[in-house]
Amino acid sequence: MKKGVLLGVVFVFWACSMVLAQQSFHLTVPVMRNLYFVHCTFEQEKDGWEGDTWVTNTLFERDDAVAYSGQYSMHVFVPEVAGYLTIGVRPENWSLDRYPYVEFAYKIPRGTPVGLFFQIAEGDHWVCLGGTSAHNHGWYPANDICILIDDNTWHTVVINARDAIKSIDPSYDTIYEFEWWTAGNAQPGSQFWFDEFIIKE
Numbered sequence: 001m002k003k004g005v006l007l008g009v010v011f012v013f014w015a016c017s018m019v020l021a022q023q024s025f026h027l028t029v030p031v032m033r034n035l036y037f038v039h040c041t042f043e044q045e046k047d048g049w050e051g052d053t054w055v056t057n058t059l060f061e062r063d064d065a066v067a068y069s070g071q072y073s074m075h076v077f078v079p080e081v082a083g084y085l086t087i088g089v090r091p092e093n094w095s096l097d098r099y100p101y102v103e104f105a106y107k108i109p110r111g112t113p114v115g116l117f118f119q120i121a122e123g124d125h126w127v128c129l130g131g132t133s134a135h136n137h138g139w140y141p142a143n144d145i146c147i148l149i150d151d152n153t154w155h156t157v158v159i160n161a162r163d164a165i166k167s168i169d170p171s172y173d174t175i176y177e178f179e180w181w182t183a184g185n186a187q188p189g190s191q192f193w194f195d196e197f198i199i200k201e
């Protein structure tokens with residue numbers, strides 16, 4: 001075989017190999033997706049949840065006597081005088097478009113005021129997406145799409161927070177905090193539990 005022909009054959013073989021390699025590369029690269037932005041199980045710690053006891057008259061603790069999954073849930077309660085039954089979590093850079101769904105399990109005794117609040121800007125800027133029939137969202141805008149059942153047994157719910165919040169104002173796209181809250185009408189002894197709190201695609 002002449003030298004030129006041999007070089008041509010080698011070149012064609014190399015070119016075909018590169019094409020096949022590229023096709024193989026494109027076919028085998030996995031799509032990396034992070035379905036869960038936040039997943040709180042409370043099995044090891046409080047998973048970032050915080051509260052201001054002295055202002056809200058609300059206490060909270062991991063509870064190993066009542067759990068939906070594993071051994072622990074989060075127990076939220078008002079000890080002595082009326083309170084706001086409130087704690088919250090602040091995931092950084094929570095994009096509603098990327099992570100629109102909020103899911104959790106809850107156990108709420110009858111008559112307990114539990115509300116779901118989303119902070120849509122820094123400062124006192126919140127919207128409410130519902131809660132139990134006894135919840136009071138006070139002076140904040142609300143779209144009460146989520147109705148929580150207060151029968152003291154475990155239930156789960158999934159909320160499309162993006163669509164509900166954008167129905168209040170389409171410009172809202174970042175959430176700074178999620179909070180349980182009611183406008184000071186939680187009587188002493190009010191309590192509830194939640195577990196498997198998830199923010200997801």
Ligand SMILES: [Ca+2]
Pocket residue numbers: 041042043067068069070071072073195196
């Ligand atoms: Ca758990």
